[in-house]
Amino acid sequence: MTDKRQDLIDQPLQDLNHDGVDRRGFLKCMAWAGTGLVWTMSGGIPVSRAFAKNIGKDAGRGADFSFVQISDSHMGFNKPANQDVAATLQAAVDKINALPDQPEFLLHTGDISHLSKPEQFDNVDQIVKSANAKDIFFVPGEHDVLDDNGKSYLERYGKSAQGSGWYSFDHKGVHFIGLVNVMNLKSGGLGSLGGEQLEWIEKDVKHRKHSTPIVVFAHIPLWSVYPEWGWGTEDSAQALAYLKKFGSVTVLNGHIHQIMQKVEGNVTFHTAMSTAFPQPQPGKADSPGPMKVPAEQLRTVLGITDVNYVRGQHSLAVVDSNLG
């Protein structure tokens, strides 16, 4: 590591907008093509360190395992914001395959398809098949459960799931919980988990040791990012109450097509970039629709999230990388 690099690291970013991200600092880092952001916790304050490709190797070193979150592939979308979402999804898979430490599995946090069409799901399955990961786990976005109340989504991805597609699994001592908050949405409301799913969450975690690291993944953010645009979940507080006893909880979401991070006690919330198109920052546009950027910048605002778990560490190291 050069001295110049050393100057940049370990500078705590200020939480200017109470979303856990200093946008100026983030954008400065994003301007470096191909760099990533490592988020770790230091004394309860999120600290980000910029690193470039050549020292990226160190980020994963010592991890017991890592996995990658991708989100919002919107297969079938073909408007000006991105007229080839298959190509950018492939670029995301290529990025995964170029990681110094290969992930053991992928998590897709929803909006797999754009219109819930069979050929769109097929297309995504085809592309992610070439990722060097043993497994991929999904949760649906609102675009995946159109018209048939999620029936075709469940047939494909919900074989071992309950209700509208929620489930949990364990991997090397970490407990993963996939939740569905895009069903039965009420007029004027936000995302919703529902009573049946909440009861299941309570039972699922009731007898687990408090030292078990928990990773929750769901499409719509489980914290109130921007309610005016539907960026939140009505009843997530109840779910989080069941997780209060755990020493380390990481919540991974999608839906908003940009990175946001928030830390609340033992819970770290993180949203991922889309692999299809970006969306505006809260309140910075009339609506949360697809945001057009100059063609040469598109891949810099799309990306993947690499998550590293080191046994004994307080929290998981979450590393965002763009595709540019």
Place this chain on the structure above:
Amino acid sequence: MRKKNIWVAGSATALASLILLLAGLPSVMAKSDQPSTANAEVKIDNFSFGPQTLTVAVGTTVTWTNRDDIPHTVVSTDGVFKSKVRDTDEKFSYTFTKAGEYPYYCSVHPKMTGKIVVQ
């Protein structure tokens, strides 16, 4: 003398025609919040329904057109009507045969709400 009579007769006929014309087209003179059978359209754009509240007469067919670059749905909150997902430029129509208020929303983006008032 004859010319003047013709002129007067012509004007009277024209005036009578105008009165008859106006009497037969009350909707042309209507204000925007009065029931209308013409132009029963709602445009979907920028994650909103426009106009958000539309008042129509019983028997009107309302047509929603999606002009947004994202798909939306049109779903009555009382289970009266429900569209399939509508992508850009796709339409959904419903004929209102009973008077009443019909609140609806987009089931994909539930913050998008609207209302049809049928009089």
